[in-house]
Amino acid sequence: MKKRIVTFFTLAASLVSAASGADGKLTGLRIDATGTTELALKGKGARQQIIVTGKLESGAERDFTHKAHYEAAPNDVVSVDGDGVVSAISDGAAMLTVTADGVASTLPIKVEGSGSFPPINFANQIVPIFTKAGCNAGGCHGKLSGQNGFKLSLLGFEPAEDYEHLVKEARGRRVFPAAPENSLLLLKGVATAPHGGGKRLEPDSDDYRLLVRWIGQGLSYGKPTDPKLERIEVIPKQRTMTLGSDQQLIVLARYTDGSVQDVTRSALYEPNEKSMAKTDEVGRVTLFDQPGDVAVMVRYQTEVGTFHATVPLGAPVENLPAPRNYIDELVFAKLTAMGMPPSAACDDATFIRRVSLDIAGRLPSLEETRRFAADTAPDKSDKLIDSLLESGDYADFFATKWSSLLRNKRTKPADARGNFAFREWIRDSLRNNKPYDQFMREIVAASGAIAENPPVAWYRQVKEPQQQLEDTAQLFLGMRLQCAQCHHHPFEKWSQNDYYSFAAFFSQVGRKGEETIFHRRGMAVAQNKKTKQPVKPVALGAAPVEIAPDDDPRLALADWIGGKENPFFARSLANRYWKHFFNRGIVEPEDDMRETNPPSNPELLDALARHFSESGFDLKALIRSIAQSRTYRLSALPNEFNKSDRQNFSRYYPKRLPAEVLLDGVNQVINGRSSFAGLPPGTHAIALPDNSFNASSYFLTVFGRPDSSSACECERTQEASLAQSLHLLNSKEIQQALSADTGRAALLAADVRPDEEKLRDLHLLAYSREPEARELAIAKSHVEKPRNGPDGKPLPELQSKRQGYEDILWAIINTKEFLFNH
């Protein structure tokens, strides 16, 4: 096995080198800095990162920043280091010449005001140093209580407070303008004085010098008229790169007065796929040997940006299946661009098992599997998909998913009625294919008593306006806004004001007891916890809306969420459901969609969202498109190129069966029956109304059935654990069910048909496929071999066979093939 992997990587690497060689020679160089034809540096110490991009014969672009040779003439105006950083020396004009592989390019540079340092603005220049050095991180001085008496605002989102704490608090002992180097701030920062956080600054660094200068110049906060940061710009935005290559980034801060500052060295970098790339402090991205897409999140003060690298494998992509629909077209286009050939199509047996588990949350019955195998109609898969979608099992399975996300949780016995009603409401909505925007609206704007209008139960668990907005955002917009309650969202553009403006939509929710919700007449308004200012309802990124005191603001919110122009609603559902089927969101995690976490196939996500929206938010139609696609039908078995693919959907990514599905599946195979207190015998685990049955089912708990405590899909754990294996291997619950008189083993032993036939059935039931000859032979000989009882005497044949079948069943439910959907 190990050997095979080694071979694979060698092969991949050789393919890659062949691919880059094919790009041919360097034909030209381009220099990027601030986007202007002439680079202007202003003030003493001004500097600018530049990047040098080489154009190859094939048209491909490569980063030459760290390979190029730099020369400035005359040589006393600027200096340039080998990493492409241009620093001002004296006023004047110079010409920078960059050469690589015999190709050259030039950039005119002008330096002004080099005789004096420009005035320092605390918010724009000093605070970013603390962020870069990690001083104001959540684990350090940035936490709510600060650290050892010194508090900074989290990630520097509140510069005015930082200034207070730094300059005025503790009798000003943290900064010492008379001898700046002796300031406690710097002594601790360079760890000359004992510092729990260790050394955060180098004494010879620019940041250190800037701090010294700021303290020495008298600790200016800056003028109120000083420009404010408007946005940041990452250059380049995206690039197709080769395995193992690197790319220098430039990060420009653009200010309200139109000025631009190079903040490449002050920004923070973080790749979303750490297995694919690493970043350093100066904005250099280095790829590893894994093809795919990687995004690097760039943060500077309150602003975020991304660099998106596509790293093709470069293998020839031939024999793509004919696309069935737009999904295939876009997935295959990506695979072609990536040079990643997809796996072959799976067989019918795999497909019926896969699609039954994914849509209906159950194994296909023996009859269904046989019928499907025997059916020769070309549209048999479509018919299967339709019949699964029309089944009550589909409604049960997806109601289980939604019931948990909508927190249909039993916190006390009296909740039961509401929980049953809410679950059934969700189930009916799905069964009747209620348009998703209507589904959302009936929850978000739910009014009345739970007994009459079950979605009011959502408000029973989600009590406060903050929780309501956070859950709404996560459920229906795929966004996690939690951070913005207390501070500017670190990975997002959303501010506290955005947060509370969104919360204002829930400000008029009235309650009569726990079970009744109504609209309280009045002007919708929330208070920004930070500023203590009232804020009116504003949807994310939308214009403020005037809501009359008579109108329920939640209706306006639902209008906005479900509106065709909303960029988040359809995308988040499409991504959520995509993940359901492919075990990986186009954005991952599926409910953390943000600018800094881009989709791996944006065109695909856009198209899914567009189709979903145009269909009138038809959930079944979305599922139908996904399940009918050739992409969904790709085998889980990798070919020689796509084993490590986790983003491009070049194959089906196997997933462990969810707790309820697995329990029902085990029962189906071994003819067991779980009993749930108070429910009719034979109730399936996917039909359980709420979380209250977890406590009495170790099986459900150990396999990660969620407790309906959050709106996050992550509450359902899909990992495998030792406890799970042990439970299936040797728990009393499973052993008793295997050896029960009504169990499958007893039935099969008593069944007069030949063992071979019965074993075939068993395989069909568990795996939806016929056994291989070898499997059959081993199983048959195991069943038929004579056994002795505990007394050492041979057992009667019936009893011996029954034990044999118990063993076979035990083995089957413990195979990965059974435990996984593949």
Added chain:
Amino acid sequence: MAIPCALFFIAANLVSAQLPSLTLATVFPAGGRSGTEVELAVTGGSIEEIDQLYFSHPGITAKKKPEPNAFTVTIGGEVPVGTYDVRVASKFGVSNPRVFVVGDLPESVESKPNDKPETAAELSGDSLFNGVVAAAAFDFFKFNAKKGERLSVECMAAGIDSRLSPVLAILDPAGRELDASRLNGLLDFIAPADGIYGLRLNDLTFAGGPEYGYRLAIRSGPRVEFVFPSAGVRGTKSRFTLFGTHLPGSSQANISAAGGRALEKLEVEIDVPSAGETRVDGLCGAGSVMAEGFSFRFKGANGVANPQFIGFAEGPVALEQEPNNRPEQAQKLDLPCEVAGQFYPAADSDCFSFEAKKGDVYWVEIFSARLGLPTSPFLLIQREKADIQEAYGSDANLGGPRFNTVNGDPVLRFESKEDGLYRVTVRDLFGNARNDPRNGYRLVIRKEKPDFQLAALVEFPPSKPDDRGAAPRALILRGGGTSAVRVIAFRQDNFGGEIDLNVEGLPPGVTSLPSKIPAGKTEALLLLTAAESVQRSIGAMRIIGKAKAGSIDLAHDARGGTVTWNIADYNNDPVPVRLTRDFPLAVNAAETAPVSVDPLEVKQWEIAVGGKLEIPLKITRRDEFKEVLKLKAYGAPGIEAFKEFDADAAATATIDLAAVKIPPGTHTIYFSALTKGKFKGKDVTLTVYSAPIEIVVKAETK
């Protein structure tokens, strides 16, 4: 599922420390077809010697069968289709009521298990099935339907005092769900093809047992979803429009029921009676006492429809005219008036305008939640753009935790501060996303009209000082005993006057003194006392309240109310209650009251303000009740200051008006104590009431 056996009213144990009292838990079947005989079985508490059923309609009679708790009920052909009350009675008294429905469909009674699709009970044609759902189980049925046939399936449960929350599903021949109903036990089904369909029934939370009975009707006969307007003027013949299905001669209504299916409409002329009728059908919510009106059942050649409540309007009823959602579309009204409207479609807002002169006073009231609708109306009065007044449903609970009268309907007093045009906006706070045309309302804007209505409840006998239990009870008097009825007043338009309470129709040997609900108060206890030697009896009794509002004499009969199921602690669970269709008194001649407290003399006791009144009392103890009684006095304003005193065999109650400031006038007072003892060998706690005592406090003469 299983036929209700004598499995019994477990919760009765919770109050076992009280005197034994007949309680009726279930009747099965809970109804029958008009003009037929029905075999009926009952369960309950202390019902071992029951020999009689007592119905709220005299045309329904019963004979005891030899086997325990079984009766043969004869429903006279003259008994109208409707909902009635039934009680069990024995020599020990009478029980709380349960519903007994008289229908027009052929009925069957569950006789074998139908908890699996294979054992589904067959429903043939228009018919009704009486069954009981077991815990953690389904009941299955099958029926034939032709393609396009529209059938209404109705599972009566709450309406027959059952604990069942029915969930219905129609299944195709392959067992797949075609349609489901989870809220009200109603399904409007149109068969997609000829065939045999399945019907599955279960309790929402899969609870079950004898208390989870149902009446499941499947019919192609008339069904009325709502009537518009929902009020008419007493003693007139008025036109109404019925909206529903299978209404002969109807036309398409261009309106859909909540389930999305089209409704028909039919205009009919209805005789609005001049007095309310509460012995058949009717509203049963505790807060509905104020909604006067009558129940109407449409009768067509194809059968009798479900009942619709029609209220009594003060004057001609205006109909809401859409569009009126926005202030500039406000519909003009001439006051006083009544408007019939609908909270429809979703987020409907209805604006009306009216002229008022400075100083005009009107009461503005909505009837909707009290009509049994799941609404929460809201009222807003504005002048131009300024808000003048708004009203949400009142939180006032007149009946306390054992008879919660809170309902969602708002009422407000409007006094015009200047001449001009005003606007009233009506909205359903629950209706922002709901499209259900059944959710109608009556908007009443009337000149101030002080009035009241009464409800009578059997006073719950506590078994400990802070007893928070509640249980179904009926009014029973033992020989020599005194029982209490709590009468609560629903006052209209700030009516604050005193309400005199009198009882009529008492059997021989039972006496009562007039009582009164003091001015501004909302309740009083009414005491009935039986002589030591009495005859067994059971019969209707009237409690009449009389008052004066200015020069107008007001008089109203009290409507009965009852707890329907036992509750151990009303702080943990709401107490289920309803209005009753009768309020009988039973005299128990087989037992005597364990303790009696009587004045030595029956007379008017006179006393001057500031004086001292001594009332010698006689304490009679019959069973093993030996505790000294710690008597407190009640029944007159200011009497709270009277200090509790000990009474053993004989005692004198001394009321010192220097300390106990009872205002001048005639008052009916009584003494009461909680005491313990043994009744028929069992430990019992009971509240002893003295016989009522009339005192006259005379003002000081100067």
